Amino acid sequence: QLQLQESGPGLVKPSETLSLTCTVSGGSISSSSYYWGWIRQSPGKGLEWIASIHQSGSTYTNPSLRSRVTISVDTSKNQFSLKLSSVTAADTAVYYCARLSRTSGTYNYWGQGTLVTVSS
Amino acid sequence: QSVLTQPPSVSAAPGQKVTISCSGSSSNIGNNYVSWYQQLPGTAPKLLIYEYYKRPSGTPDRFSGSTSGTSATLVITGLQTGDEADYYCGTWDSSLSAWVFGGGTKLAVL
Numbered sequence: 001q002l003q004l005q006e007s008g009p010g011l012v013k014p015s016e017t018l019s020l021t022c023t024v025s026g027g028s029i030s031s032s033s034y035y036w037g038w039i040r041q042s043p044g045k046g047l048e049w050i051a052s053i054h055q056s057g058s059t060y061t062n063p064s065l066r067s068r069v070t071i072s073v074d075t076s077k078n079q080f081s082l083k084l085s086s087v088t089a090a091d092t093a094v095y096y097c098a099r100l101s102r103t104s105g106t107y108n109y110w111g112q113g114t115l116v117t118v119s120s
Numbered sequence: 121q122s123v124l125t126q127p128p129s130v131s132a133a134p135g136q137k138v139t140i141s142c143s144g145s146s147s148n149i150g151n152n153y154v155s156w157y158q159q160l161p162g163t164a165p166k167l168l169i170y171e172y173y174k175r176p177s178g179t180p181d182r183f184s185g186s187t188s189g190t191s192a193t194l195v196i197t198g199l200q201t202g203d204e205a206d207y208y209c210g211t212w213d214s215s216l217s218a219w220v221f222g223g224g225t226k227l228a229v230l
Contacts, residue, residue: 037219039165046122047157047165047208049219062218096164100219105153105212106170113164 002027004097004111012091012118018084022097022111029078030055035100036073036080037107040093048093052100053080087118123148124209124222131228136199140225142192142209148220152212154192156185159206159224168207169194201229 008020022036029036037052051061051071061069070083084091095116099109125143132138142154156169167176169185172192182198192209209222 039221046206046224047210047221049210049221052219060217060219063216101170104155104171104174106155106167107157107165107210108167108170108176110164110166 002099002109004099004109006095006097006111006114008095008114008116010115010117012087012116013120014088014118015086018082018087018091018116018118020082020095020097020114020116022080022082024078024080024099029073029080030075032056033102035060035102037098037100038071038082039096039098039107041096041113042090042093045093050082050084050095089118092116092118122223123213123216123220124211126207126209126222126225128223129226129228131230132199133230134199134201137195137197138199138227140194140196140207140209140227142194142222144190144192144211144220146190147215148190148211148213149187149192150190151214154185154187154209154211156183156192156194157208157210159208161205165208196227199229203227204229 003025035052038050053059053071068085073080094113096113097111098107153171157165158168159165172187173185213220
């Protein structure tokens with residue numbers, strides 16, 4: 001059974017860079033059939049897509065976050081990562097990693113999510 | 121505001137039927153697969169419906185999806201109290217080159 005697990009600091013200071021890693025188990029991140037993505041949810045709000053990456057390195061990023069987002073993949077570790085720079089309190093959210101099926105355009109597996117708070 | 125428009129909330133009594141709409145445009149729902157996600161309180165979203173109407177294993181047949189033009193619909197019949205959750209539609213937007221979600225609909229089973 002595929003599992004995704006987010007990890008990273010739960011507290012980040014304003015203006016610093018948020019860094020998260022998603023570790024994939026029970027399946028290979030190198031499969032060409034999938035993209036791997038980050039989605040966040042601010043407290044009491046809806047889902048916001050951040051970015052997606054393919055094992056080939058192809059990426060897509062939310063236009064509203066593009067200038068601050070870096071997404072990368074490490075196939076040797078079966079992990080992919082997110083960096084969000086110049087964070088503010090508005091970036092406080094639960095961050096989810098998820099697998100996107102290329103054929104169905106569906107996020108069919110999700111991590112449990114990790115809360116990141118931006119505060120001094 | 122979201123690219124995809126959902127009603128903020130819906131409600132119905134146990135055993136009844138509820139419909140949740142998701143309105144978009146030709147650059148998203150009109151030309152790309154729609155999926156629906158259920159988010160129970162305090163948990164991660166879970167895939168409920170994919171490719172407009174298909175159910176992954178584990179989704180009861182009380183849940184059904186459909187599409188017409190630039191709108192998608194999720195129908196839940198035989199409502200149960202355990203269905204109380206937030207429901208999100210999602211799809212790819214070809215004009216934005218971005219994945220988009222609806223704003224979410226909170227279902228109350230009264």
